[in-house]
Amino acid sequence: MSAYSIGVIIPAAGASRRYQEDDTSPLGGPVRSKLDEDLGGRPVLQRTVELFNKRDDVASIVVAGPADDQAFAAFSARHADKLSLLGARLCRGGKTHRYETVANALPLIPDSCTHIAIHDAARPCAGDALIDRVFRAAGEKGFDAVIPGIDTPDTLKRVHPEWMKDASHDPLAAILGDAGADRKLGRYVDATIPRESVVSVQTPQVFKADLLRKAYAQADLASTDDAQLVERIGGKVLVVPGESTNIKITRAGDITLARAILGVRPPQERAAHKRF
Numbered sequence: 001m002s003a004y005s006i007g008v009i010i011p012a013a014g015a016s017r018r019y020q021e022d023d024t025s026p027l028g029g030p031v032r033s034k035l036d037e038d039l040g041g042r043p044v045l046q047r048t049v050e051l052f053n054k055r056d057d058v059a060s061i062v063v064a065g066p067a068d069d070q071a072f073a074a075f076s077a078r079h080a081d082k083l084s085l086l087g088a089r090l091c092r093g094g095k096t097h098r099y100e101t102v103a104n105a106l107p108l109i110p111d112s113c114t115h116i117a118i119h120d121a122a123r124p125c126a127g128d129a130l131i132d133r134v135f136r137a138a139g140e141k142g143f144d145a146v147i148p149g150i151d152t153p154d155t156l157k158r159v160h161p162e163w164m165k166d167a168s169h170d171p172l173a174a175i176l177g178d179a180g181a182d183r184k185l186g187r188y189v190d191a192t193i194p195r196e197s198v199v200s201v202q203t204p205q206v207f208k209a210d211l212l213r214k215a216y217a218q219a220d221l222a223s224t225d226d227a228q229l230v231e232r233i234g235g236k237v238l239v240v241p242g243e244s245t246n247i248k249i250t251r252a253g254d255i256t257l258a259r260a261i262l263g264v265r266p267p268q269e270r271a272a273h274k275r276f
Contacts, residue, residue: 003114003139004057004114004115004138004139005057005059005112005113005114005115006055006057006058006059006113006114006115006116006117006135006138006206007058007059007060007061007062007109007110007113007115007116007117007209008052008058008060008061008062008116008117008118008119008204009062009064009102009105009106009109009116009117009118009119010045010048010049010061010062010063010064010088010118010119010120010121011064011093011098011101011102011105011118011120011121012035012045012063012064012065012066012075012093012101012121013064013065013066013067013092013093013094013098013100013101014098014121014122034122034249034250034254034255035121035122036078037249037255038266038267039124039255039258039259039262039264040259040262040264040265041264041267043078043079044121044122044124044249044255044258045063045079045083045121046079046082046083046086047124047262048119048120048121048122048123048124049061049063049083049086049088050086051119051124051126051131052117052119052131053086053087053088055131055135057135058117059110059112059113060089060108060109060110060113061086061087061088061089062088062089062090062091062105062108062109063079063083063088063089063090063091063121064090064091064092064093064094064101064102064104064105065079065090065091065092065093066092066093067092067093067094067095067100068095072092076090089108091104091105091108092104093105097221097222098224099216099221099222099223099226099229100221102118102216102226103216103221106212106213106216109209111209113209114208114209115138115139115206115207115208115209116206116207116209116212117134117135117138117204117205117206117207118203118204118205118207118226119203119204119205120203120248122248122249122250123202123203123246123247123248123249124249124258124262125245125246125247125258125261125262126202126203126204126243126246127243127245127246129243130148130242130243130246131204133148133240133241134146134147134148134204134205134206134240135204135206137206137238137240138206138207142236142238143236143237143238144207144208144211144230144235144236144237145205145206145207145208145211145212145227145230145235145236145237145238146205146206146237146238146239146240147201147202147203147205147206147227147237147238147239147240148201148202148203148204148205148239148240148241148242148243148246149199149200149201149202149239149240149241149242150199150200150202150241150242150243150244151195151199151200152195152198152199152200153195154195155192155195156192156193156195156198157189157190157191157192157193158189158190158191158192158193159187159188159189159190160187160188160189160190161187162187163184163185163186163187164184164185164186164187164188165183165184165185166183166184166185199239199242200242201225201227201239201242202242202243202246202248205226205227207226207227207230207235211230211233211235212226212229212230214233215229215230215232215233215235216229218232218233245261247261
């Protein structure tokens with residue numbers, strides 16, 4: 001394995017819309033960003049940055065926050081001081097897409113970094129063994145990127161993009177007040193996908209720095225997965241075993257699961273992001 005130096009990009013520009021709109025909470029759903037939620041006295045975002053800031057193989061950490069002026073100012077007020085103490089730089093992310101956020105952060109990664117890792121800000125539970133496995137593999141020869149993936153235990157179906165509407169819906173119901181009700185019934189199955197050849201992809205994903213920069217120089221960046229951009233230019237991607245506990249906080253119930261994984265209790269006092 002050759003010597004290497006890794007720069008880490010943590011996209012944190014999302015609006016947490018699915019998290020905030022989740023109605024599964026007994027209190028009616030969360031009202032703030034999932035990255036501000038308390039995990040043992042520290043916000044989710046800080047926990048995520050701490051996965052990397054003490055590693056000898058990490059030379060730089062860039063956190064890309066919201067693009068909007070007001071949102072970025074509020075994000076900075078909550079996190080900038082602590083991120084600075086952790087050795088992380090802060091920049092604005094993209095307005096709409098994840099790839100815009102990564103593209104904004106790329107210029108801040110030093111040219112001396114041989115590899116660039118991208119890790120979801122809402123994945124604070126990635127274990128040291130997983131990060132070691134991905135980073136160690138990235139230093140080997142024969143491929144251009146390393147991503148963690150886990151086998152799926154469930155049968156997978158490819159479904160038709162169009163939803164069937166509920167034919168039993170009463171047209172008079174709109175008059176009575178449910179004009180905005182969800183009338184989606186379901187979608188037809190197009191095919192069953194063999195699960196033996198499919199994995200669920202996680203982060204951190206690690207790339208040769210020059211190849212990732214080349215991938216982001218493409219005209220078409222439409223993708224929700226950075227590895228896909230590298231695949232488009234012929235990059236060879238290796239999948240190593242991920243971890244089932246490396247969850248991405250998306251819904252309200254996920255924060256409870258993250259606390260259980262990390263062995264921390266819910267906050268008893270003020271929210272973590274208000275303590276700094």
